[in-house]
Amino acid sequence: MTQFKEMKHTKRIVINPVTRISGFMEIEATIERNIVVDVKTKGLLFRGFEKMLQGRSPFDAVYFTERICGICSTAHAMASTLALEAALNINVSSQGRYLRDIIHACEFLQNHIRHFYQYTLPDYVRLPNGSPVLATTHHDFRLTKPRNDLLVQHYFDSLDISRSGHEMLAVLGGKAPHNHGIFLGGITTQATPEKIIILRSLLKKISQFIDNKMIPDAYLIAEYYQEYFELGKGYANLLSFGCFDGYDELGTLYVNPLTYCQGEITRLDADDITESINTSWYIDQKENYEPFSTIPEPYLEKSEAYSWVKAPRYKGLPYEVGPLARMWLCGAYRNGISSMDRTLARVLEAKKITQIINTLLDNIILEVGFQEEFTLPQYTSGVGLIDTTRGALGHWLKIEDRLISFYQIITPTAWNLSTRTADNLPGPGEKALIGSQIDDVNNPIEIGRIIRAFDPCVSCATHIYSKGELIQSIHVIP
Amino acid sequence: MTKDNFNCPTCLKMENVSLLAQKAIFGINNKNIRKINLVWLELTGCSGNIISLLNGSKPGFKKLILNMTNFVYDNSLMAAEGEAAMEKLFNIIGSDYILAVEGAVSTKDNGLYNIIGRWKGEPVTAYRAITELGESASYVIAVGTCASDGGISAANPNPAQCVGIDRILQKKIIKLPGCPCHPDWFIGTLAHIMLFGEPQLDQRNRPLMFYSTLIHDICPRRPFFNNGIFASKLGEPACMFKIGCRGPVTRTDCPIRKWNQEVNWPIGDDTPCIGCAMLGFPDQMEPFISYDTI
Amino acid sequence: MNDSIISMITNSINSMEKTIDDLIYVKDSNTKRKLINRLKNQVSNIKLMATELQTLSSTINLQMGMDNPQRLSRTELEKYTGKDSMPAYIAVDNVIYDVSNVSAWGGATHFGLSAGQDVTAQFNSCHGGQSILQKLPIVGEVAND
Numbered sequence: 001m002t003q004f005k006e007m008k009h010t011k012r013i014v015i016n017p018v019t020r021i022s023g024f025m026e027i028e029a030t031i032e033r034n035i036v037v038d039v040k041t042k043g044l045l046f047r048g049f050e051k052m053l054q055g056r057s058p059f060d061a062v063y064f065t066e067r068i069c070g071i072c073s074t075a076h077a078m079a080s081t082l083a084l085e086a087a088l089n090i091n092v093s094s095q096g097r098y099l100r101d102i103i104h105a106c107e108f109l110q111n112h113i114r115h116f117y118q119y120t121l122p123d124y125v126r127l128p129n130g131s132p133v134l135a136t137t138h139h140d141f142r143l144t145k146p147r148n149d150l151l152v153q154h155y156f157d158s159l160d161i162s163r164s165g166h167e168m169l170a171v172l173g174g175k176a177p178h179n180h181g182i183f184l185g186g187i188t189t190q191a192t193p194e195k196i197i198i199l200r201s202l203l204k205k206i207s208q209f210i211d212n213k214m215i216p217d218a219y220l221i222a223e224y225y226q227e228y229f230e231l232g233k234g235y236a237n238l239l240s241f242g243c244f245d246g247y248d249e250l251g252t253l254y255v256n257p258l259t260y261c262q263g264e265i266t267r268l269d270a271d272d273i274t275e276s277i278n279t280s281w282y283i284d285q286k287e288n289y290e291p292f293s294t295i296p297e298p299y300l301e302k303s304e305a306y307s308w309v310k311a312p313r314y315k316g317l318p319y320e321v322g323p324l325a326r327m328w329l330c331g332a333y334r335n336g337i338s339s340m341d342r343t344l345a346r347v348l349e350a351k352k353i354t355q356i357i358n359t360l361l362d363n364i365i366l367e368v369g370f371q372e373e374f375t376l377p378q379y380t381s382g383v384g385l386i387d388t389t390r391g392a393l394g395h396w397l398k399i400e401d402r403l404i405s406f407y408q409i410i411t412p413t414a415w416n417l418s419t420r421t422a423d424n425l426p427g428p429g430e431k432a433l434i435g436s437q438i439d440d441v442n443n444p445i446e447i448g449r450i451i452r453a454f455d456p457c458v459s460c461a462t463h464i465y466s467k468g469e470l471i472q473s474i475h476v477i478p
Numbered sequence: 479m480t481k482d483n484f485n486c487p488t489c490l491k492m493e494n495v496s497l498l499a500q501k502a503i504f505g506i507n508n509k510n511i512r513k514i515n516l517v518w519l520e521l522t523g524c525s526g527n528i529i530s531l532l533n534g535s536k537p538g539f540k541k542l543i544l545n546m547t548n549f550v551y552d553n554s555l556m557a558a559e560g561e562a563a564m565e566k567l568f569n570i571i572g573s574d575y576i577l578a579v580e581g582a583v584s585t586k587d588n589g590l591y592n593i594i595g596r597w598k599g600e601p602v603t604a605y606r607a608i609t610e611l612g613e614s615a616s617y618v619i620a621v622g623t624c625a626s627d628g629g630i631s632a633a634n635p636n637p638a639q640c641v642g643i644d645r646i647l648q649k650k651i652i653k654l655p656g657c658p659c660h661p662d663w664f665i666g667t668l669a670h671i672m673l674f675g676e677p678q679l680d681q682r683n684r685p686l687m688f689y690s691t692l693i694h695d696i697c698p699r700r701p702f703f704n705n706g707i708f709a710s711k712l713g714e715p716a717c718m719f720k721i722g723c724r725g726p727v728t729r730t731d732c733p734i735r736k737w738n739q740e741v742n743w744p745i746g747d748d749t750p751c752i753g754c755a756m757l758g759f760p761d762q763m764e765p766f767i768s769y770d771t772i
Numbered sequence: 773m774n775d776s777i778i779s780m781i782t783n784s785i786n787s788m789e790k791t792i793d794d795l796i797y798v799k800d801s802n803t804k805r806k807l808i809n810r811l812k813n814q815v816s817n818i819k820l821m822a823t824e825l826q827t828l829s830s831t832i833n834l835q836m837g838m839d840n841p842q843r844l845s846r847t848e849l850e851k852y853t854g855k856d857s858m859p860a861y862i863a864v865d866n867v868i869y870d871v872s873n874v875s876a877w878g879g880a881t882h883f884g885l886s887a888g889q890d891v892t893a894q895f896n897s898c899h900g901g902q903s904i905l906q907k908l909p910i911v912g913e914v915a916n917d
Contacts, residue, residue, distance in 0.1 A: 015560040016596035017553055022525055024553070024594055044593040047522065047584075048637025052630075057765040063752055064760060067630045070526020070658065114532070122557035132566065133549040136557035156540045163533050167738045174747030175737035176533065177526045177658055178754070181747050188712045189748045198741065298637065300587055371713030371748075373769045448559050459524050694875055703875065722879025750878070758883055768879030771854050772872065 009033050011441050016044075018448060020119040022071050023458025025417070027451060028306075029433065031441050039426070039433040041417045041451065043309035043458040046281070050295055053407040058084060058376055058399050059184070061407070065395065066178045068409070069459045071114070074107035074169065075388035077182040079395040079409075085184055087382030087399060088374060094248050096186020096370040098360045101244055102199070103173045103182055104388070105357045109206055110165030110176070111389040112323070112350040115455050116214060117158040120343060123449045124221045125151045138445045142224040151220070154213045161209045168202045171195050186370035193366060200361060207354040210347070218347040222340050227437075232339030232450040234432035237261045238325035239314055239415070241268065241394065243387035244356050250363065253356045255330040255387065259314060265329060268314075270385060273394070275410060276311040279304055279419040287422065288313075291396045291408045292381070309458070311418040311427060312410050320428040321391025321415045322455060323349040339432065342453035376402040390455050391415060416454045429454055488734050494687060495662040496536045498669035503537070503545050511672055515575035517567065517611060518552040521604035522592040522631050522640050523581025526658040527622040528554050534661025535739055542665065546672075550575065553594065564597040567611070576671065577615035578664070582624040582631035582640035583608050591638040605646065612647040617671055619652045620644070621664055626655040627757045634761050644683075652676065653683045657754035662735055663688045682757065684729070693725035693751055696733045711769065713748045722768040724753030781821050788814045842912030844868060846890060849914070853888040854880025860887035861911055864895045869908040890914070 009032050016026035024044040029036050049068055053061060061080045066073035078100070085092060092100075121127075125148055126141040127134035141148065166176035172187055172195065173179030181187045222229070237260065244254035257268035276288045282296035282305075298308075311318070319325075320337075324345035327333035332352060333345050381398040391412030398406035418427030426434060429451055438444045505511035518528060532539050543549040551567045558566060581604065584592040589605030596602060612618055620643050623629035631640040644651050654663045667685050670677040677685040694700065702708070702717035709716040717723070728751055736743040744751055753763035760766075788811060795807045844852075844861075849868065854860030860872045860880040871877040871887060880887040885894060 014596055016601075017559065017563055017594060019553055019556050019559045019563050022554065024592065026593070026596065045522065046591045046638055047631055047640070051635055051637050052633040057767070059767040060760075060764050063766050064630070064633075067524050067526070067657065070524040070529045073524070073526065114529075118532075118555055127557060131543040131549050133543060133552060133556045137562045159532065159539045163535065163538070163739075166533050167741050170738035170742045172747075174742050174744045174749060177529050179747075180744040180749040180752075183712060183749070190713065298591075300590055369713050371711045373711045375769070706873065719873075719875065719878050722881065724878060726875035726878060727883070762884040764884070765879060765881065768881070770856065771880050772857055772859060 010037075013441065013444055013447070015444070015447060018451060018456075020122065020448075020452060021456040021458065022069060023456070025451075025456060025458050027433070027447055029444070029447060031438055031444070034438050034441065036433050036436045036438060036447070039430050039447075040306050040419075041309075041427065041429045041433075042307040043413075043417060044307075045458055046298055046308040048298065049409070050407055053404050056404050058087070058397070058402070058404050059374070061397065061404060062183055063178070063180070065409070068411075069457055070177050071111055072107060072389045072457060073177045074104055074173070074179060074182065075386070075390075075393050076395070076409075077179065078104050078386050078388060079384040079393045080397075081182055081184055082384030082386055083382045083395040083397045084384070085382070086384060087380040087397060088184065088377065090184055090374070092186055093368075093370065094250075094363075095365055095368050097247065098363055099172060099187045099191060099370075100182055102357055102360050103169055103179065103187065104386075105244070105353050105360075106165055106169035106173075106176075108353045108389050109350060110162050110169065111455075112346050112353075113158050113162040113165060113206075113210075113214065116218065116343070116347055117155050117162075119455070120452055121151060121155055121217075121221075123445065123452065124225060125155070127152060127155065138443050140439075140445055143220070147220060151217055154217055157213065158209070161206055164202045164206055168199055168206070171198050171202075183371070184374055185372060188371060190369055191364050191366050196361060196364060196366070199357075203354060203357055203361075207351070210350050210354060214347050215351060218344055222344060225340065228340035228449065229336055229338045231436050231446065232342070232432040232453060233337055234320055234428045235318055236337045237314075237317055237319045237428070238328050238337070239268065239319035239321050239392055240326050240329050241270075241385040241387045241392040243326070250359065252330075253359055254352065255326045257385070258329040259319065260325070260329055261317070261319075270383070270394075272315045273410070274313050274316070275414075276313065276419075276421040277305075278311065278422050280307050280310045281305045282310070291383075291394065291410060292398075292406075295406070295408060305419075307417075307419045309414055309417050309419055309427075310410075311421050312415050313418075313421060318418055318421075318425055318428050318431070319415055320454075321387070321412045322346075323391075325391060326387060327352075339450045339453045346455070378402055381406075388412065390457055411457070413454075413457045417456055417458070429456070491731060491734055492740075495666035495669070498666050498673065499537050499541075499546065502669040502672045503541065505673065506545065513546065513548050514616075514668075514672055515570060515573055516547040516549050516668070517570055517575050517577050517615070518549070519577065519579045519581075519594075519607055519611060520553045521579060521581035521594065521608060521625065521643075522584040522638060523622065523624040523629070525554055525580065527580035527664075528552060530658035531621075531661050531664060533738060534665055536662060536665060547668070561597070564595045564602065567595070567607075568597060571611065571614050574616050576617045576619065576668070577611055578619045578621050578668075579608060579612075579625045579643050580621045580659075582628050583643055583646050584631075584638040584640050585646075586637070586639035608643055608646050612643070613649055615649075617652065617676070618643070618647060618649055619654060619664070619667060621654050622659045623655040623657045623755060623759050626651075626653040627759075629655075629657060630760050651683060652679065652685065654688075655684065655755040655757070655759075656730065657759065660688075660730075660732075660735060660737065688731055689729045689755075691729060691731070693728045693730060693733055693745075696731070697725050697745065698733060699745060709748075712750075712767070715748065718745065718748075718750040720768075720771040721750050722765060722771070723750035724756065724763050725751040728753045728756050730755045777821050777824055781818055784814050784817050784821070841910070842868065843915040844912060845915045849890070850888045853886060862887055863890040863914050864892050864905060866914045867905075868911045868913060869905070870911050871908065874908060
């Protein structure tokens with residue numbers, strides 16, 4: 001149920017909390033004659049990791065930034081490690097990359113299974129009465145009873161599988177969430193025969209579940225809710241920083257740093273990334289800036305602002321990131337760009353990730369150590385760009401006197417749930433919602449379904465920043 | 479010697495959570511004890527503790543929500559959204575419920591740095607949620623270091639002015655610090671409350687059954703420490719004291735219970751303990767990684 | 773301990789003096805022999821007590837840092853951070869302790885404090901009344917600069 005104001009044929013709807021996401025979001029939508037004509041997606045959490053990171057030991061950033069998010073902490077460990085390796089000029093061996101990428105891949109598996117079953121399914125499948133947390137007020141359940149019951153069964157079966165995803169992660173990472181294994185040079189521990197056997201065994205279980213249950217379940221829902229192939233199209237601008245790419249001997253197993261705009265795929269140029277704070281709760285001399293140049297201060301009194309999420313732009317335009325962007329850019333999925341396509345791409349990506357892990361495992365050399373006594377230069381800077389569970393993630397850092405002096409983060413959800421810039425272009429999530437047909441304005445279930453397909457993580461939309469000067473940045477495109 | 483009369487304290491420790499949970503579920507099935515209402519509030523944090531809870535296997539989440547508790551509210555998992563979700567939260571006040579809280583409480587600008595919902599037109603800040611739900615709960619459990627002591631949400635200079643929930647509530651709080659909290663620590667504490675009431679707590683209100691010994695005193699690498707065999711970098715099998723291991727000042731049972739179905743743990747991964755369950759994490763546990771210590 | 777050994781030695785020396793006085797005036801050879809034996813015993817006792825004192829003294833020297841307790845100014849103390857091949861020292865109430873191998877000082881830091889400093893205030897506010905310091909190796913004392 002939502003509250004609404006009635007003004008002629010216009011209704012204002014507020015949904016808060018948008019549940020079954022990571023973090024806290026409000027959606028405010030204006031609906032005229034059952035069509036969403038305007039919408040604001042609002043990120044409602046700010047902690048200020050930027051100021052926190054200033055003055056700390058650079059190595060600590062790997063574990064510190066993990067705590068930005070509980071479901072994708074591995075993503076931040078990856079990005080901060082890459083940024084530090086760039087800053088310290090560390091060459092990582094292929095073996096180091098393979099093992100680290102296996103840890104990263106496990107996070108994808110855990111996330112995608114939980115996102116499909118725990119976050120997405122309750123919108124389409126009637127869950128049993130056994131627990132109040134599973135009870136909902138909407139009635140748009142279209143699956144036949146046997147099919148509904150089967151998916152309910154899978155909802156519960158998936159708990160063991162996604163848990164196994166984190167178990168896999170911990171084999172090399174020590175624990176999950178907030179692993180210890182990702183670090184400069186590759187991973188901290190070594191691959192042993194025993195670990196590989198456990199990994200293969202868990203991977204097999206997870207792969208079978210994805211192939212036999214998750215993918216068919218996703219297509220089943222798509223069959224009954226076909227209008228979602230028309231809803232939530234957005235801009236159809238797609239971007240990826242690349243992941244599981246550029247291996248010396250294996251080439252690119254997934255996707256390179258690419259963008260897609262108006263039918264064309266081009267190589268990403270990280271210099272064209274900017275960010276704006278026109279409609280977010282920050283203040284700075286610059287309303288538009290490059291990642292290394294400045295960090296705005298939080299400022300709740302800004303009148304036209306409505307969110308803590310900033311507005312990342314590529315060549316001045318909003319871009320969507322995530323599994324659909326990746327699958328599209330590497331050519332693995334070209335069915336369409338819509339709400340349902342986002343969900344399908346995510347489950348298909350999970351399968352692709354299992355194949356990537358298999359390939360990486362096949363190429364592991366056992367008992368190789370990657371760690372050194374790393375030393376910090378007095379002054380340096382580095383960038384870590386990586387595509388991760390929800391999309392493109394970047395960390396930009398500077399080191400002065402061997403301590404962190406500047407840290408900027410642009411998260412995938414900042415791209416997807418971006419606020420508006422001065423040209424009043426809505427963010428991709430907002431754009432996806434605008435124009436959507438709402439069957440029952442008293443129960444606008446479509447809004448939650450469309451926005452959840454982006455897999456929002458609002459804890460991540462908190463940026464890290466500090467006051468800094470523009471200096472030459474060293475870009476690392478992994 | 480059989481499995482029944484095998485009295486190894488380590489093994490017994492490993493069984494404690496399964497036994498408690500099984501007993502609780504058995505008690506519910508036989509109608510000896512009631513299923514409690516469980517409200518899980520995610521406040522100013524990373525929401526990693528509910529993910530950690532999903533990783534539990536003693537019991538798994540399905541049994542937890544179907545057989546062991548009436549799970550009423552959680553931002554990450556509940557089917558209802560918007561006003562309907564808020565209704566479930568505010569309507570529980572007046573009934574008997576246990577409140578589990580993860581994340582610290584942002585107090586800057588009247589708590590507006592963290593809004594968790596909207597109820598009857600007004601924003602519900604984390605601050606409002608904890609004050610309204612906290613005092614009338616039968617038990618309040620702080621899950622994770624942020625809720626217990628401020629944690630990383632309150633790291634210097636604490637831009638959102640976060641504090642642990644004990645600074646907001648008058649009520650006694652059972653603290654389960656950890657970053658995240660191990661699912662066993664939560665499930666074990668919950669089962670104990672259901673069966674026997676409040677578990678034995680130390681002077682920081684942490685259950686003794688999970689937080690009594692220092693990691694250093696039960697660490698498998700202790701012989702290395704005793705013999706002065708120290709690692710100078712990560713990835714070595716020796717004691718990581720010189721790299722900055724916080725095992726000597728951290729009280730959890732990580733060396734025994736380990737993580738993720740006992741598959742591994744930080745020190746087992748050839749990295750030091752970073753003291754994530756301690757008062758003072760992260761500021762006073764840093765630097766996490768130190769090289770060049772003689 | 774030292775005091776009781778020293779008083780025992782003093783007592784033995786006094787007895788020896790008395791025995792020597794007696795020897796000067798005794799003519800009987802049997803009595804002379806007895807007194808000489810007594811003297812020999814007293815010399816043995818003193819040798820024994822001297823050995824005891826020797827052992828005690830080297831133990832103290834060990835705790836005091838190899839016979840040469842150091843005197844460091846606060847400025848000099850700052851170098852002892854546990855890094856750059858320097859041991860980790862801290863000062864509490866003007867006594868300098870070596871925490872290089874003290875478990876609570878992993879990486880030569882402890883709850884946000886770095887080695888090479890006077891941590892008297894923090895120690896007293898946190899550990900005042902506890903017997904922690906007795907177990908720490910002493911390097912010397914702070915020389916007030």
